[in-house]
Amino acid sequence: MIKVQNLCFSWPSGEAVLRDCSLAVQPGEFCMLLGTNGSGKSTLLRLLAKLLQPQTGVIEIQNPVGFVFQNPDHQLVMPTVGADVAFGLAAEKLSFKEVGQRVEEALTAVNLAHLQRRPIYALSGGQKQRVAIAGAIARHCDVLLLDEPTALLDLDSQLELVAHVQHLVKSRGLTALWVTHRLIELDYCDRAFLLEQGQVADQGDPQRLKRNLLAVK
Numbered sequence: 001m002i003k004v005q006n007l008c009f010s011w012p013s014g015e016a017v018l019r020d021c022s023l024a025v026q027p028g029e030f031c032m033l034l035g036t037n038g039s040g041k042s043t044l045l046r047l048l049a050k051l052l053q054p055q056t057g058v059i060e061i062q063n064p065v066g067f068v069f070q071n072p073d074h075q076l077v078m079p080t081v082g083a084d085v086a087f088g089l090a091a092e093k094l095s096f097k098e099v100g101q102r103v104e105e106a107l108t109a110v111n112l113a114h115l116q117r118r119p120i121y122a123l124s125g126g127q128k129q130r131v132a133i134a135g136a137i138a139r140h141c142d143v144l145l146l147d148e149p150t151a152l153l154d155l156d157s158q159l160e161l162v163a164h165v166q167h168l169v170k171s172r173g174l175t176a177l178w179v180t181h182r183l184i185e186l187d188y189c190d191r192a193f194l195l196e197q198g199q200v201a202d203q204g205d206p207q208r209l210k211r212n213l214l215a216v217k
Helices: 041-048 081-087 096-109 125-138 155-172 183-188 206-216
Strands: 002-010 016-025 030-034 056-061 065-068 143-147 175-179 191-196 199-204
Touching: 002 041, 016 041, 016 056, 016 191, 016 199, 030 041, 030 155, 030 183, 030 206, 041 056, 041 143, 041 175, 065 125, 081 096, 081 125, 096 125, 125 155, 143 155, 155 175, 155 183, 183 206, 191 206, 199 206
Parallel strands: 030 175, 030 191, 065 143, 143 175
Antiparallel strands: 002 016, 002 056, 191 199
């Protein structure tokens, strides 16, 4: 579902971010990508979402792809919940009824159907992230890319969101790659990748990676 081979990326200044980076995420997997600040996590996610272009290497990813930003205020553009979820459907030439059905289905999937008319400004941070995820579900995205979506949330909201994404992956057959630096979130994923200096330094069982990283601290 996601395959990266020998990926390299540098900023125009010449600063290398990714160096011969390779990884693969299988269909239906919920994987997490860890690493220190500057390791290339967010850059890799933006390359997968085609927001950036690599210098060399190969990216294969199943479309359509949904991207969830760290700060949902950078992503939610419409005044109400329902209108924002519907916004991403504008290019699909759907009837008014079909749009309504897609919005209802997507908001039900993230347990926000009762807030369809709620103003975006009146939502909590966790609810805003779920609206962003609902936008991807409404577009029938097969892949979710999530860039530290719990960074601005309190602990209870963090765990609620990651558990919800875990449930969506399992119940709807989605594939998800979630960037994080919080080790507690590894309890919810199937596999994890550790990115160091632009390369995958370790991968596999999330609990093993968690133990190794805790031992280093």
